[in-house]
Amino acid sequence: MKKQHYIKELIAQGEGAHLDFKFEISDAAKIARSLVAFANTNGGKLLIGVKDNGVIRGVKSEEEYYMIENAAQNYCRPQVRFTSKEWNIDGKIVLEIDIPFSSDYPHKAPDPNDKYKAYMRYEDQNILADGVLLKVWNKEKSKQDIQLVFTDELQEILHFIEKNEPVTKTDIRQHFGLAKFNTEHLLSDLIIFDVVKMDITDSGLLYYLKEPSG
Structure with missing residues (x-):
């Protein structure tokens, strides 16, 4: 049995967390x-010249590559x-763009x-990063010395x-009368210390108490 082309295998997976199709x-x-x-x-990967439904139309010109290069250099x-x-699939060119996870995060556009x-x-x-996640990223990047004191309020x-659980950032803010910045600061510390876990959902970020390991 003839093996399916690598690009067609990717397309068969459909769009997701690590794959995006762009017609142009x-x-x-x-x-x-x-x-x-x-x-x-x-x-993740971008496949340029592929419609959202997985149909290969091919890239129209080299300008598409230069636009991506321009975006990466001047808009990020x-x-x-x-x-x-570049892949030639049945006479049509598909441009595969591979973007690795970056240690320079968070990137902005x-x-x-x-x-x-x-x-x-x-x-x-592609969704906007929440303030809690931004603080987690920034604290991890800065490698600042973070201390977590288990006060009565924190308990x-x-x-x-x-x-x-699950609770939202707003649930915590409203119940305890905390400012937005203080709530985000606290939750980011709890995530870094592995006390609280965060899930990304269609409704936004949800927070759970993390079960102790072992």
Whole structure:
């Protein structure tokens, strides 16, 4: 039995957390969001010349590669590194763009209002990174000495999470009357110390008390 072409195997998987199809590239700022989302979230691939339904149409010109290069260099802060390869599939050219996870995270790209924001990949979508996640990233990058003091208030917050999980950041803010910054700061510390885990869902970020290992 003849083995299916590598690109066709990828297409058969469908779009997801690590794979995105693009029929064409016409907006450098928009494709920059995909580049930074993959770079911030474990890497991924773009297949250019493939429609959302998996039909191969092929790239129209070399300009598509140069637009991606322009997006990576001029619309991503800091720049996003990628590798590319052309594949001839039944006479049509598919451009494979491979974006590895970047140690320079968080990368940012312009949002629809031209403000630079950090994006992440969730399933087959590029979504804005939440303030809690941004603080986790920044603290991990800075390698700052973080101390977690289990005060009575913190114990109450942990009990609230355990009793009502999953909870949102807003649930905690409203119940304890905390400022947004303080809530994000606290949750980011709890995640770094492996006390709380975070799940990304269609409804946003949800928080659970992490069960002790062993």
